[in-house]
Amino acid sequence: MLNSPLSASSNELVINILAMVLSEGKPLDRAYSQHFSGLKLVPAEQARITTVTGDILRRLNLYCFLADIKPEEMERLGSKLLNVWHLFHELELPKMQYSLPVDPDDLVARIEQAKTNPVLWDGCPEWLDTMGREQLGASWEKERAALNRPPKRFLRVNGLKVSRDELVQKLATEFVSTQVVDSVDSALEVTSDSALFRTNSFKEGLFEQQDAGSQRVAAALDAKPGMRVIDACAGAGGKTLHIAAQMQGKGRLLAMDVEQWKLDNLKERARRNGAHNIETRLIVGSKTIKRLKLTADRVLLDVPCSGLGVLKRNPDAKWRDTADRLPVLMELQKHILSSYSRMVKVGGIVVYATCSIFPCENRGQVDAFLAENPNFRLLEDETISPADTGFDGFYLAKLERIQE
Numbered sequence: 001m002l003n004s005p006l007s008a009s010s011n012e013l014v015i016n017i018l019a020m021v022l023s024e025g026k027p028l029d030r031a032y033s034q035h036f037s038g039l040k041l042v043p044a045e046q047a048r049i050t051t052v053t054g055d056i057l058r059r060l061n062l063y064c065f066l067a068d069i070k071p072e073e074m075e076r077l078g079s080k081l082l083n084v085w086h087l088f089h090e091l092e093l094p095k096m097q098y099s100l101p102v103d104p105d106d107l108v109a110r111i112e113q114a115k116t117n118p119v120l121w122d123g124c125p126e127w128l129d130t131m132g133r134e135q136l137g138a139s140w141e142k143e144r145a146a147l148n149r150p151p152k153r154f155l156r157v158n159g160l161k162v163s164r165d166e167l168v169q170k171l172a173t174e175f176v177s178t179q180v181v182d183s184v185d186s187a188l189e190v191t192s193d194s195a196l197f198r199t200n201s202f203k204e205g206l207f208e209q210q211d212a213g214s215q216r217v218a219a220a221l222d223a224k225p226g227m228r229v230i231d232a233c234a235g236a237g238g239k240t241l242h243i244a245a246q247m248q249g250k251g252r253l254l255a256m257d258v259e260q261w262k263l264d265n266l267k268e269r270a271r272r273n274g275a276h277n278i279e280t281r282l283i284v285g286s287k288t289i290k291r292l293k294l295t296a297d298r299v300l301l302d303v304p305c306s307g308l309g310v311l312k313r314n315p316d317a318k319w320r321d322t323a324d325r326l327p328v329l330m331e332l333q334k335h336i337l338s339s340y341s342r343m344v345k346v347g348g349i350v351v352y353a354t355c356s357i358f359p360c361e362n363r364g365q366v367d368a369f370l371a372e373n374p375n376f377r378l379l380e381d382e383t384i385s386p387a388d389t390g391f392d393g394f395y396l397a398k399l400e401r402i403q404e
């Protein structure tokens with residue numbers, strides 16, 4: 001994980017970031033950007049801080065149990081948790097100015113006790129374990145273990161500007177080592193600890209950072225040059241940019257979302273990527289969708305979801321009100337699938353996708369949709385399993401419109 005302890009100031013930052021996530025309910029990425037902006041941290045130290053913070057959040061209940069503190073006590077007692085974290089990973093204790101001591105015998109006893117509880121050992125809250133068992137049965141345990149591993153870093157090669165082999169060579173000259181991902185044509189795994197966003201390759205738009213599992217979603221859409229394609233929950237455009245590359249910049253690609261700031265972000269990324277066939281449109285009501293009825297060859301519905309497939313990368317979702325929000329999210333998923341799918345032409349394809357591995361957000365939604373919409377048929381669906389692939393977890397279903 002690390003080969004030397006964090007400095008006093010880095011420990012302080014980890015505690016402050018954790019407190020912001022756990023006490024103020026801020027998303028982890030926002031807590032990072034708020035704490036890192038204005039600081040002149042070297043990239044390697046920033047990476048060490050995110051490594052430790054991410055690992056603590058992936059197994060928060062375990063570390064809190066070992067330190068005998070509660071998550072909401074992070075601001076006051078976080079130094080004890082950080083001491084426990086270092087001892088657990090067989091590192092020297094960090095040199096913090098004020099820190100609460102750890103009783104080594106108590107820690108050993110607590111580690112032994114925790115080992116007898118696999119749910120705690122995997123950093124899983126009780127509600128999630130119950131849901132995982134209900135939803136996935138026997139395969140839940142391997143997914144639970146996979147979801148607490150550190151995420152790998154993947155790139156999507158921007159085929160509009162460079163080939164995968166050319167990018168490997170170019171990145172090597174910038175001291176970034178990568179290896180090809182056999183099962184995903186557009187993906188490279190980053191194997192060095194490099195600051196990717198500072199490379200010229202990134203500034204020139206030769207790649208985007210994107211999980212390999214996520215890259216399978218846009219690939220399933222099979223968009224071709226010259227088609228009319230709608231990405232209806234485009235966000236900041238991770239998948240839109242991939243679709244634009246599939247279309248080789250030819251045809252019309254409409255990126256829609258209910259948040260204008262995300263679409264603005266998308267436009268900036270599209271410029272860097274050299275993706276010139278993207279138009280953005282804010283969804284302001286049902287009319288925006290109705291006007292596009294039967295107009296598209298392909299529609300991607302990358303719907304809002306629990307994010308429970310991507311917990312390696314966003315572990316803070318385990319410690320929020322995710323379970324309470326799930327019914328609301330599922331209602332929204334149902335609405336988006338039934339009304340936005342009308343934008344596809346007869347013979348066209350809709351891909352419904354989530355970053356969840358739970359059937360209630362996935363095949364359950366698709367089956368309910370098909371029962372009410374016999375004018376669509378399921379061509380194929382796939383759950384991308386974090387345990388089997390090492391990627392983040394996603395679901396995708398390819399639906400063909402067979403009649404108006």
Ligand SMILES: C[S@@+](CC[C@H](N)C(=O)[O-])C[C@H]1O[C@@H](n2cnc3c(N)ncnc32)[C@H](O)[C@@H]1O
Nearest residue numbers: 232233234235237238239257258259302303304
């Ligand atoms: C899973 S995210 C999309 C991620 C994006 N496709 C990507 O690859 O980066 C879901 C998106 O749906 C948007 N959204 C929420 N409610 C929506 C609605 N009613 N219609 C369309 N988009 C919606 C959210 O703003 C969010 O950007």
